[in-house]
Amino acid sequence: MPGTMPYVLDKGPYFSVVESRLDNLPTRAQALLDLRAMAAANGQGPPGTMVADICGFDSKNLGSPNPPTGDHRTPAARKRHLNEDWFGMSDASGVWRKQPPPLNASTGCWANYAGDAEAILREGMIRAIEVSFDIPTGGPPPADVHAIPQWNQAVAWQANHSPTSRHWPIDVTWICQGPFFQCWVTWRRLNDSPTGGHVNVLITTPATEPSPMTAPYPITARITRPIPPDTTPPGPDYHCPPVATAAHTGDRGIWVIGHENYRQIPMPSTGGTNSGGMNMPSLGWVPLDTAVVVVEPAEWEGGVVPPGRAYQP
Amino acid sequence: MPIDPGVVEKVLERFSNDITESFADALSPASDPAVTIGLNEIVPSEPVLTQAELVAVSDALVAIPWSYNCIHTGVFVGIPATYITFELRGTTFVDPRDSNPHQWTYYRYVDFIGALHQIGVQTSVRPALTDEQYLNWFKETHAS
Numbered sequence: 001m002p003g004t005m006p007y008v009l010d011k012g013p014y015f016s017v018v019e020s021r022l023d024n025l026p027t028r029a030q031a032l033l034d035l036r037a038m039a040a041a042n043g044q045g046p047p048g049t050m051v052a053d054i055c056g057f058d059s060k061n062l063g064s065p066n067p068p069t070g071d072h073r074t075p076a077a078r079k080r081h082l083n084e085d086w087f088g089m090s091d092a093s094g095v096w097r098k099q100p101p102p103l104n105a106s107t108g109c110w111a112n113y114a115g116d117a118e119a120i121l122r123e124g125m126i127r128a129i130e131v132s133f134d135i136p137t138g139g140p141p142p143a144d145v146h147a148i149p150q151w152n153q154a155v156a157w158q159a160n161h162s163p164t165s166r167h168w169p170i171d172v173t174w175i176c177q178g179p180f181f182q183c184w185v186t187w188r189r190l191n192d193s194p195t196g197g198h199v200n201v202l203i204t205t206p207a208t209e210p211s212p213m214t215a216p217y218p219i220t221a222r223i224t225r226p227i228p229p230d231t232t233p234p235g236p237d238y239h240c241p242p243v244a245t246a247a248h249t250g251d252r253g254i255w256v257i258g259h260e261n262y263r264q265i266p267m268p269s270t271g272g273t274n275s276g277g278m279n280m281p282s283l284g285w286v287p288l289d290t291a292v293v294v295v296e297p298a299e300w301e302g303g304v305v306p307p308g309r310a311y312q313p
Numbered sequence: 314m315p316i317d318p319g320v321v322e323k324v325l326e327r328f329s330n331d332i333t334e335s336f337a338d339a340l341s342p343a344s345d346p347a348v349t350i351g352l353n354e355i356v357p358s359e360p361v362l363t364q365a366e367l368v369a370v371s372d373a374l375v376a377i378p379w380s381y382n383c384i385h386t387g388v389f390v391g392i393p394a395t396y397i398t399f400e401l402r403g404t405t406f407v408d409p410r411d412s413n414p415h416q417w418t419y420y421r422y423v424d425f426i427g428a429l430h431q432i433g434v435q436t437s438v439r440p441a442l443t444d445e446q447y448l449n450w451f452k453e454t455h456a457s
Binding site: 004111177219221222262264270271281 | 327331334336416418425435437440441446448450
């Protein structure tokens with residue numbers, strides 16, 4: 001994530017770009033073939049053959065370190081972030097390799113979690129694409145969708161073709177809290193038209209611990225903020241209530257609905273009492289105001305912009 | 314003036330009742346005795362310290378490190394029963410200066426995190442901060 005992740009659920013610019021690439025059917029079909037091919041080396045290998053290489057991290061609208069815009073990262077830094085922090089990989093040998101964490105240690109930045117996050121995410125995306133195309137596990141892409149690795153050619157193909165096979169859109173969202181790294185694929189069919197349904201990929205990850213490119217991000221009890229913590233946010237700030245164009249006319253949206261803010265009620269256990277009367281420790285949350293608010297999170301804090309973030313090679 | 318050795322004996326007879334009664338709705342004894350005096354070395358070994366050495370006595374308090382071999386049978390710090398057997402560990406400081414034992418005051422320092430880990434609750438989660446705490450965190454981590 002390019003921002004500070006104050007919320008429990010995130011999409012943000014990176015997953016918006018992933019969705020944009022998957023919206024292009026030849027690219028989606030190619031991604032399916034690429035992800036399956038990666039299984040032979042369990043997702044490891046030289047640069048250019050990894051999950052990180054098909055996410056659209058080179059999209060020009062994600063930002064740049066010089067001049068500092070967006071996430072302030074280079075495409076290479078984004079790939080390194082995914083490989084090192086999400087997958088626990090190292091390229092010290094010149095080839096990306098997974099680093100089995102020792103007992104009771106962490107994978108990448110995932111605190112106290114030792115698992116193959118890359119394989120889980122890869123399998124989750126494979127399954128989501130298969131559901132979107134209505135093909136059995138391991139089956140070929142639809143006959144009327146060509147897998148095309150080159151983006152401009154894929155865009156041109158899609159502009160001139162209207163596949164009649166199923167190609168439901170795919171949403172990707174992320175909940176960072178733990179304790180396990182998992183991918184949840186859900187879907188819903190509405191009708192028999194090619195786009196008569198949708199697929200959701202929900203990635204759940206453990207909480208983060210510090211790494212060169214991540215912080216152990218806390219979440220906030222308050223779903224609005226008095227001021228943006230970043231004086232130069234890479235995009236529009238949050239809205240409460242959501243702006244009209246993002247509500248019912250926008251192509252995409254993420255809202256969080258809840259009480260705006262809470263106060264903590266901690267209860268220690270160490271106060272003196274008579275025998276048998278120990279106070280149990282607890283942490284309660286009490287809303288400051290019981291009104292329910294609707295907030296459209298800023299994109300850089302996990303939300304989306306209404307038109308989406310189209311991949312820009 | 315140090316606490317009378319006879320009173321210390323009474324404290325040692327009674328302190329385990331405080332533990333089992335305080336957790337009566339959440340934990341059940343898994344052995345008899347379930348509460349033992351000790352410092353619970355990570356690697357089990359011959360006891361290094363005697364009971365007399367483990368129990369500290371001042372002019373006002375008797376301090377007793379203990380372990381409760383128990384079963385998680387009720388709501389324990391908000392966690393519903395898992396029926397897992399585990400060791401709850403802590404130290405109780407008893408102020409026995411009142412002549413009536415029912416008026417003694419108990420202060421307990423319990424290893425709740427160790428207990429939560431044993432019953433499968435991970436504590437490495439993203440902390441939830443108030444807005445003031447969050448802005449302070451942001452200021453501290455983005456100072457440069």
